[in-house]
Amino acid sequence: MNEKxxxxxxAYNEEASILKTCxxxxxxxSKYKTNYDILVIDDCxxxxxxKICKGNDIPVxxxxxxxxIGGAVQTGYKYAYEYNYDIAIQYDGDGQHNIEYAKNIIDPIINEKSDFVIGSRFVTENASEFKSSAARRIGIKIISSTIHLITKKRIYDVTSGFRAANKKIIKMFAQDYPVEYPEPLTNMDLILKGYNVKEVPVAMREREGGVSSIRAWKNAYYMINVILSLLVFGLRGKRKNG
Known part of the structure; x- marks a missing residue:
């Protein structure tokens, strides 16, 4: 594998899991002779x-x-663009993601079959035993349906933070990335701009510590705001690309 x-x-308050994740x-x-570089973005x-990252020589x-989350992830994309990486993988610091599935996510990019790949719990029936709460899954389905309504393409795991981008999208995200609701908004934006967006099945785990950026009490508020943002963003994007 020659790709960089x-x-x-x-990471925001991920002291319970960041060391194990890295x-x-x-x-x-070491085991598979891969060359994945790590960059933790500590979001204040x-x-x-x-302290854990610095004490263990983890690049941060x-x-x-x-x-x-949007600003932290964009910082990573800016770094990836500045240092000429071929592929950037978004990866949560809370222990939910499994590095063994990174290959599944980057293979379509390496083989030039996709520009952007989403690691999905829902694209196949039994992709992942852990699928989050019932309320969260209902919200994801509604957001998925909204994106489908606007783009005519179905994305099943619209809030997945396990994603990979090729060089063109690294450059685009380094220049412009949503501060709020970045996953669903960028998924839709890339489809509207004609990029090849693909979902592949991955298994995820429950977070090992810290608090999700989408708190349970905010689920309804979050969903309503995401849908409104998608509608506004989608109409604007269709005008630009039409």
Whole structure:
């Protein structure tokens, strides 16, 4: 594998899982002779996330202000673009993602069959035993239907943070990336712009610590705002691309 690959790990208060997450990647590299680089984006954590990274020589960028998930991930894309990476993988720092599935996500890009690949719990019936709460799954289905209504393409795991981008999309995301609701908005935007977006099945695990950026009490609020954002974003995108 000659491609230069960066794993972008946004982290906010992930002291319980960040070391294990990164160690798993390093161990995978050693076992399978892969060359995945790691970059943790510490989003102004108030716990020991940054101290743990520095104490274990894990490459980390420490943000001065909390930018939220969109700003943290875009920082990683800016780095990937600046250092000429061929592929960037988004990867959560909470222990949910399994590095063994990274190959499934990057293979379609390496083989030039896709520009952007989403690791999905829902694209096949039994892709993952862990599928999040029933309320969250209902919200995901509604958001998925909204994207389908606008784009005529179905994305099943619309909030998955386990995603891979090719060089063209790295450049695009480095320049422009949504601050709020980045996963569903970017999924839809890429489809509207004519990029080849693909879902592949992956297994995910429950988070090992910390708190999800989508709190349970905010689910309804989150879903309504995502749908409104998708409709506005989608109409704007259709005008630009039409």
């Amino acid at each position: 690959i960066l794993i972008i790990i946004p 160690k798993e990647i390093y161990e995978y590299n 954590s108030t716990d020991s996330t940054l 960028i420490s943000l001065v202000h909390n930018l939220g």
